[in-house]
Amino acid sequence: MSLTSCSNELLASAVCSEGVHPEKELLDWVEKRNRAHNYSVQPVPLEKLSGWHFEASTGNLIHSTGKFFRVEGLAIKTNAGSVHGWMQPILNQPEVGILGFLAKRIDGVLHLLVQAKMEPGNINLIQLSPTVQATRSNYTQVHGGRRPMFMGYFLGEERVRVLTDQLQSEQGARYLRKRNRNVIMQISDDALMQPPEDFRWLTIGQLQRLARQANLVHLDCRSILGGTSLGGADAQEGLSVLLAADTFQGRVLASIRAGDSQVEKSLAEILSWLAHLKCHCEQQVRSLPLKEVVGWKLQDGVIRHETGRFFSIVGMAVQAASREVASWHQPLVKSMDGGIIGLITQMRNGILHFLIQGRTEPGFLDLVELAPTVQCAPANYLQGTHTPLPAFVEFLQAMPRERIRFDTMLSEEGGRFYHSQQRHLVVELEPDVSIEIPPSYCWMSLGQIHECARFNNLLNIELRSILACVPLAGCAN
Amino acid sequence: MSLTSCSNELLASAVCSEGVHPEKELLDWVEKRNRAHNYSVQPVPLEKLSGWHFEASTGNLIHSTGKFFRVEGLAIKTNAGSVHGWMQPILNQPEVGILGFLAKRIDGVLHLLVQAKMEPGNINLIQLSPTVQATRSNYTQVHGGRRPMFMGYFLGEERVRVLTDQLQSEQGARYLRKRNRNVIMQISDDALMQPPEDFRWLTIGQLQRLARQANLVHLDCRSILGGTSLGGADAQEGLSVLLAADTFQGRVLASIRAGDSQVEKSLAEILSWLAHLKCHCEQQVRSLPLKEVVGWKLQDGVIRHETGRFFSIVGMAVQAASREVASWHQPLVKSMDGGIIGLITQMRNGILHFLIQGRTEPGFLDLVELAPTVQCAPANYLQGTHTPLPAFVEFLQAMPRERIRFDTMLSEEGGRFYHSQQRHLVVELEPDVSIEIPPSYCWMSLGQIHECARFNNLLNIELRSILACVPLAGCAN
Numbered sequence: 028m029s030l031t032s033c034s035n036e037l038l039a040s041a042v043c044s045e046g047v048h049p050e051k052e053l054l055d056w057v058e059k060r061n062r063a064h065n066y067s068v069q070p071v072p073l074e075k076l077s078g079w080h081f082e083a084s085t086g087n088l089i090h091s092t093g094k095f096f097r098v099e100g101l102a103i104k105t106n107a108g109s110v111h112g113w114m115q116p117i118l119n120q121p122e123v124g125i126l127g128f129l130a131k132r133i134d135g136v137l138h139l140l141v142q143a144k145m146e147p148g149n150i151n152l153i154q155l156s157p158t159v160q161a162t163r164s165n166y167t168q169v170h171g172g173r174r175p176m177f178m179g180y181f182l183g184e185e186r187v188r189v190l191t192d193q194l195q196s197e198q199g200a201r202y203l204r205k206r207n208r209n210v211i212m213q214i215s216d217d218a219l220m221q222p223p224e225d226f227r228w229l230t231i232g233q234l235q236r237l238a239r240q241a242n243l244v245h246l247d248c249r250s251i252l253g254g255t256s257l258g259g260a261d262a263q264e265g266l267s268v269l270l271a272a273d274t275f276q277g278r279v280l281a282s283i284r285a286g287d288s289q290v291e292k293s294l295a296e297i298l299s300w301l302a303h304l305k306c307h308c309e310q311q312v313r314s315l316p317l318k319e320v321v322g323w324k325l326q327d328g329v330i331r332h333e334t335g336r337f338f339s340i341v342g343m344a345v346q347a348a349s350r351e352v353a354s355w356h357q358p359l360v361k362s363m364d365g366g367i368i369g370l371i372t373q374m375r376n377g378i379l380h381f382l383i384q385g386r387t388e389p390g391f392l393d394l395v396e397l398a399p400t401v402q403c404a405p406a407n408y409l410q411g412t413h414t415p416l417p418a419f420v421e422f423l424q425a426m427p428r429e430r431i432r433f434d435t436m437l438s439e440e441g442g443r444f445y446h447s448q449q450r451h452l453v454v455e456l457e458p459d460v461s462i463e464i465p466p467s468y469c470w471m472s473l474g475q476i477h478e479c480a481r482f483n484n485l486l487n488i489e490l491r492s493i494l495a496c497v498p499l500a501g502c503a504n
Numbered sequence: 505m506s507l508t509s510c511s512n513e514l515l516a517s518a519v520c521s522e523g524v525h526p527e528k529e530l531l532d533w534v535e536k537r538n539r540a541h542n543y544s545v546q547p548v549p550l551e552k553l554s555g556w557h558f559e560a561s562t563g564n565l566i567h568s569t570g571k572f573f574r575v576e577g578l579a580i581k582t583n584a585g586s587v588h589g590w591m592q593p594i595l596n597q598p599e600v601g602i603l604g605f606l607a608k609r610i611d612g613v614l615h616l617l618v619q620a621k622m623e624p625g626n627i628n629l630i631q632l633s634p635t636v637q638a639t640r641s642n643y644t645q646v647h648g649g650r651r652p653m654f655m656g657y658f659l660g661e662e663r664v665r666v667l668t669d670q671l672q673s674e675q676g677a678r679y680l681r682k683r684n685r686n687v688i689m690q691i692s693d694d695a696l697m698q699p700p701e702d703f704r705w706l707t708i709g710q711l712q713r714l715a716r717q718a719n720l721v722h723l724d725c726r727s728i729l730g731g732t733s734l735g736g737a738d739a740q741e742g743l744s745v746l747l748a749a750d751t752f753q754g755r756v757l758a759s760i761r762a763g764d765s766q767v768e769k770s771l772a773e774i775l776s777w778l779a780h781l782k783c784h785c786e787q788q789v790r791s792l793p794l795k796e797v798v799g800w801k802l803q804d805g806v807i808r809h810e811t812g813r814f815f816s817i818v819g820m821a822v823q824a825a826s827r828e829v830a831s832w833h834q835p836l837v838k839s840m841d842g843g844i845i846g847l848i849t850q851m852r853n854g855i856l857h858f859l860i861q862g863r864t865e866p867g868f869l870d871l872v873e874l875a876p877t878v879q880c881a882p883a884n885y886l887q888g889t890h891t892p893l894p895a896f897v898e899f900l901q902a903m904p905r906e907r908i909r910f911d912t913m914l915s916e917e918g919g920r921f922y923h924s925q926q927r928h929l930v931v932e933l934e935p936d937v938s939i940e941i942p943p944s945y946c947w948m949s950l951g952q953i954h955e956c957a958r959f960n961n962l963l964n965i966e967l968r969s970i971l972a973c974v975p976l977a978g979c980a981n
Contacts, residue, residue, distance in 0.1 A: 032764065033772060123783045183780070192776035194783070208779055287509065295510060298958065299669035302685055303660070305960075306600045306671070393869060393960070481775060482959040483782075483870070 033190050037211075037231065038257040040130075040137035041499040042280070044232040047133050053237070056227060060143040061153045063224075068147045071342040072328020076356040079342075081325075086318025088330075088340070088358055094164045096120035096443075098330070098340055098358060100320035101203065105310040107387035107467075109414050114320045116330055116340060117390065118360070118443065119203045122163040123194065126247045127181045127210040129158045130190060131218060131228070138228035139211070140177075140219065144245070146441030147345040148359050150448060154245040154441065155237060158226070176223070180212050187212040191255045194483040195491065196396060198439075199388025201338070201360055203314070206392070206483070209251045231499075238496050241436045242448060246492055249437070253491030256477040257283060257499070275432050275455060276498050282379040282473035289378040291470040294478060300469055301395060304385040308394045336407050338362045341445055359445035362404065366449035369401035369423040370493045372432070373456040373470075380470040382419075386487065396487040397479060400468070401452075418465055426454045433496045451496050473497075510667050514688075514708065515734040517607075517614035518976040519757070521709040524610050530704060530714070537620040537702060538630045545624045548819040549805020553833040556819075558802075563795025565807075565817070565835055571641045573597035573920075575807070575817055575835060577797035578680065582787040584864035584944075586891050591797045593807055593817060594867065595837070595920065596680045599640040600671065603724045604658045604687035606635045607667060608695060608705070615705035616688070617654075617696065621722070623918030624822040625836050627925060631722040631918065632714060635703070653700070657689050664689040668732045671960040672968065673873060675916075676865025678815070678837055680791070683869070683960070686728045708976075715973050718913045719925060723969055726914070730968030733954040734760060734976070752909050752932060753975050759856040759950035766855040768947040771955060777946055778872060781862040785871045813884045815839045818922055836922035839881065843926035846878035846900040847970045849909070850933040850947075857947040859896075863964065873964040874956060877945070878929075895942055903931045910973045928973050950974075 048056075074081070078091050088098040101117040129140040144156040161175045166182070168174055179185050190211040197205040222228065229237075231252060238244040287293060292300070323332055330340040339361045346354045371382040386398035403417050405424075433453035438444070456462070464470075476494065479485040486494070525533075551558070555568050565575040578594040606617040621633040638652045643659070645651055656662050667688040674682040699705065706714075708729060715721040764770060769777070799810055807817040816838045823831045848859040863875035880894050882901075910930035915921070933939070941947075953971065956962040963971070 033770070189770070189772045189776040191772065192779050194779050208783060210776075293510070293666070294958070295666045295668065299666040299687075302669050302671050302960070306685060479959075481771070482956075482962070483779070485959070 033188070033213075034256050036132075036137045037190060037255060038283070038499075040139075041231040041235065041257055042276075043136050043230045044236050046136070046138055046230040046233045047228055050233065050236065053227060053229065053233070057143050057153055057155070057243070060225060061151070064145055064153070065346070066145055066152055067346045068152070069344045070328075071344045071356060073325065073330065073340065073342040073358060074328060076342045076358065077344075078356055079358065081317075085316035087316060095162070095357075098317060099203075100315040100317045101389055102313045102315055102320075103310070103389045105308070105387060105389075107308055107310065108417075114315070114322060115337070115389075116317055116320060116323060117203050118201055118205070119314075120162070120205055124162040124207045125159055125166070125178075125181050125210060126157050126207050126251055127159040127177075127212065128248075128251055129177060129180055129219070130211050130213045132216045133228055136230055137213070138230055139234065140222060140226050141229045141234065141248070143225050143227075146245075147343050147357065148439070148443065148445040148447065149245075149441035150242045150438055150446050154438065155229075155234065155243055155248060156245040157247050157251060160247050160442070180214060181210055185214070187214055189213075191251070193254065193481065195250065195254050195486070195488065196391060196484055197488055199390035199396070199487060201443075202390045204390055204392050207247075207250070209254050211251060211255060235496070235498060238437070239433070239435055242438045244437070244495075246438060246440045246488070249492040249495035250488055251491075253494035253496075254480045254486055256481050278374065278379040278455075279473060279497055279499055282381075283477065285378040285472040285474050289376050290472045290475060291375055291380055294475055297469060297471060297475060301385055301397075304395045304467060305393065308387050310387060310389070310394060312389050336363060343445065360439075360443055360447065361445045362439060362447035362449075363406045364404075365406050366404040366447075367401055367420065367423065367452060368399050368449050368489050368493050369419070369452040369454070370497070371400040371419060371423070371454055371456060371462075373460070374458040375470060378472055379455075380472060381476060382464065383469050383471050383476070383490070385467045385469065388487070391484070391487075393484050397476070397485055397490055398487045399490050399493050402487075402489045418468070422462075423452060423454065426452075430454045430456065433498060435496070437492065437496070451493050453493065453497055510665070510690075511733050513609075513614050514667060514732060515760070515976075517616075518708040518712065518734055519753075520613050520707045521713050523613070523615055523707040523710045524705055527710065527713065530706065530710070533704060534620050534630055534632070534720070538628070540701075541622055541630070542823065543622055543629055544823045545629070546821045547805075548821045548833060550802065550807065550817065550819040550835060551805060553819045553835065554821075555833055556835065558794075562793035564793060572639070572834075575794060576680075577792040577794045578866055579790045579792055579797075580787070580866045582785070582864060582866075584785055584787065585894075591792070591799060592814070592866075593794060593797060593800060594680045595678055595682070596791075597639070597682055601639040601684045602636055602643070602655075602658050602687060603634050603684050603728055604636040604654075604689065605725075605728055606654060606657055606696070607688050607690045609690075609693045610705055613707055614690070615707055616711065617699060617703050618706045618711065618725070620702050620704075623722075624820050624834065625916070625920065625922040625924065626722075626918035627719045627915055627923050631915065632706075632711065632720055632725060633722040634724050634728060637724050637919070657691065658687055662691070664691055666690075668728070670731065670958065672727065672731050672963070672965065673868060673961055674965055676867035676873070676964060678920075679867045681867055681869050684727070686731050688728060688732060712973070712975060715914070716910070716912050719915045721914065721972075723915060723917045723965070726969040726972035727965055728968075730971035731957045731963055733958050755851065755856040756950060756974055756976055759858075760954065762855040762949040762951050766853050767949045767952060768852055768857055771952050774946060774948060774952060778862055778874075781872045781944060782870065785864050787864060787866070787871060789866050813840060820922065837916075837920055837924065838922045839916060839924035839926075840883045841881075841925075842883050843881040843924075844878055844897065844900065844929060845876050845926050845966050845970050846896070846929040846931070847974070848877040848896060848900070848931055848933060848939075850937070851935040852947060855949055856932075857949060858953060859941065860946050860948050860953070860967070862944045862946065865964070868964075869961050874953070874962055874967055875964045876967050876970050879964075879966045895945070899939075900929060900931065903929075907931045907933065910975060912973070914969065914973070928970050930970065930974055
């Protein structure tokens with residue numbers, strides 16, 4: 028295989044489901060790291076969180092240093108979706124964090140340095156995480172802890188090769204215009220031969236295989252990988268070698284290099300569709316004090332909606348030997364159970380297309396981002412109002428087993444979300460099934476999605492999360 | 505020539521300096537349109553503008569309908585540039601307008617439908633303008649005028665081929681997060697054979713040639729053309745035919761298709777540099793009532809800075825038979841004279857590179873956009889403070905004649921700016937001259953700039969304005 032350009036090297040790593048450590052060894056290692064660390068996470072009423080308090084004048088939940096993040100209020104008016112006005116609590120963390128993988132060639136194939144890392148909100152406390160996840164508070168050490176390992180590679184202190192480096196949005200329904208820098212930096216082949224015990228070198232294909240286990244591969248890994256361009260125009264030569272016969276992975280690979288004559292819409296048309304959606308999106312987002320947010324209340328030490336729907340904010344006390352700080356208290360967001368992130372795919376004009384939604388969320392910087400076909404917690408729609416379920420939810424839930432290409436429970440980020448998981452579902456419609464799509468949806472090839480992934484604030488985090496699960500390696504059903 | 509893809513068709517039009525109308529005929533036509541229209545533009549004190557008033561509670565200058573735009577205040581704190589805090593008036597026009605060209609093939613070459621249009625602030629009252637320039641107020645007819653011609657092609661009412669369609673920023677130092685949709689839509693070859701008398705079909709190359717005449721080609725033409733990807737990866741075949749020997753245009757053309765091994769930085773590295781700039785940009789922009797803006801005053805019916813620098817807001821009474829509304833009053837921005845928009849180019853690794861600035865302006869949606877090497881009114885720096893001139897201003901002003909590739913006075917948009925023009929200057933350094941560049945500057949190939957032009961809020965309007973002047977056709981010195 029002669030894949031030399033950087034995107035082709037990433038692609039070669041993605042189709043490589045074997046790395047320097049066999050899968051069994053990696054699972055044993057995670058198990059061992061789980062046992063090696065002492066941790067406990069216990070609920071604490073928000074009023075009693077050490078270091079945090081409700082600010083008298085606003086009711087906002089803030090840290091005594093003014094750093095980290097704060098919970099404040101948001102009022103939204105919008106012409107998107109079926110609900111046109113509401114208020115909600117929102118996380119405000121006005122600093123850009125770094126989510127970064129180190130990468131290097133081992134036996135000629137790119138491997139990523141994966142960390143077995145504990146987060147308070149993780150269902151499995153240890154998850155496979157990027158090399159570095161650091162808020163600016165972390166790496167400027169405002170909380171007095173240690174600087175996260177390997178930061179120098181991401182702060183320009185060491186010589187590296189940039190494979191991907193882009194600001195990307197976090198959850199627009201929970202964060203106010205929050206972005207993180209999603210980064211993969213390649214280091215020289217002979218560096219870090221013996222990484223510390225919490226780190227292992229894995230291929231992207233191995234991470235994809237492991238993503239099929241519930242709540243094992245951290246959202247931040249999915250965020251980086253799903254937002255990385257694999258292949259592109261110059262992938263052709265490599266791909267012609269790799270293209271398997273008639274497998275879903277083969278169709279996925281072919282979708283990366285789909286030509287202009289094969290795609291449903293040209294990229295120019297897709298960008299035009301997106302410009303149109305942004306032009307017609309009328310959205311007013313206004314920050315307000317948490318105490319003025321109507322419909323939400325502090326009850327039993329938890330902030331929740333009066334209907335019990337949407338999400339709640341809970342307090343937790345954390346004890347952990349393996350983190351930069353040995354113990355701390357913090358608020359966490361608890362989402363509704365039963366959330367679905369679903370991606371519909373279909374062979375169209377002989378090329379696998381992905382049904383992408385142009386979606387508006389209150390915390391987006393630029394009104395509309397590309398999102399999965401379905402992104403929804405159906406339980407939010409069951410009681411009270413007669414608001415209909417969003418498009419394709421029931422269609423996806425009724426999908427027969429043989430059309431399902433990926434189906435795993437995967438977690439939200441455990442540093443801000445408590446035991447919050449979503450069903451990640453990739454389905455492939457039969458080629459002859461015709462479905463009607465609303466104007467805010469669009470069929471795209473994977474190559475077109477990757478093209479958009481290179482620029483900031485185009486793919487939302489839920490889309491990146493599910494894209495990272497679309498199987499490229501030899502791990503499909 | 506077998507250029508079939510859409511970007512190659514645009515490129516073929518750009519290198520074609522002859523169209524269905526010879527240049528002489530076009531200049532006569534502009535002259536005739538100037539004579540055909542009755543117009544007069546007379547100053548009126550802002551307090552006496554019909555339909556406009558200073559709102560009592562805020563001091564903001566607003567229209568009685570609440571539509572069009574308003575002049576309000578802005579307070580800026582930033583770590584960018586040499587001045588770290590100031591207040592200023594700013595235009596707030598929270599609606600997306602459409603700047604659009606219709607295009608069609610004539611004798612196999614793409615022509616754009618250009619309008620000879622009067623704007624109150626134009627130095628030459630009639631300028632060559634896009635087919636359509638319409639604010640949302642215009643085309644929804646809130647002011648009671650006629651709907652601009654050809655709108656149907658841009659509002660999805662007619663079948664068209666999208667050549668380019670992207671939201672792009674307006675002047676970030678004068679507008680608060682304003683964007684317009686920059687569009688080129690191709691119609692069928694047999695449509696609009698006889699356009700109305702104010703319209704003519706021109707090739708892109710003809711527009712580029714005419715841009716060498718002072719204040720003739722409107723900023724909105726330059727905005728669209730400078731923000732349009734020409735060529736790209738698939739331009740190779742066509743270009744090998746077109747590449748002239750050793751001319752500046754030949755080097756410009758070759759820069760469009762520069763390969764990964766020839767560029768100074770890869771696109772991944774450039775996007776990483778931009779992500780780094782955005783991460784380290786600390787900017788707080790706060791809207792405030794105009795009457796709270798310190799340092800500015802209403803004097804003799806004009807809003808100006810107490811030093812006389814920066815810009816002023818003036819009132820004008822307009823009489824014109826050829827506009828949607830026959831007469832109206834409006835405020836206009838008058839910039840300082842002597843402004844420079846300058847682009848330094850240089851052969852590096854055998855490829856022409858452009859020295860691009862990562863620039864922060866208060867009205868940007870996303871902190872940093874790509875900007876020309878120099879964008880500055882030196883007069884703003886001469887009096888009072890000891891603030892040094894921005895990088896490369898004096899260097900550019902001292903450039904010997906034989907290094908200059910383009911040098912013309914071109915106007916700001918005459919619908920909002922009054923008699924405001926800037927010297928547009930493209931220079932080419934000798935290949936062996938070594939210059940030191942600050943960290944917020946970066947050498948890029950034209951192909952890389954075009955790649956960025958496809959996505960919104962990456963190229964600021966001054967960069968698009970000067971890019972449209974970089975000669976591709978046979979019109980250089």
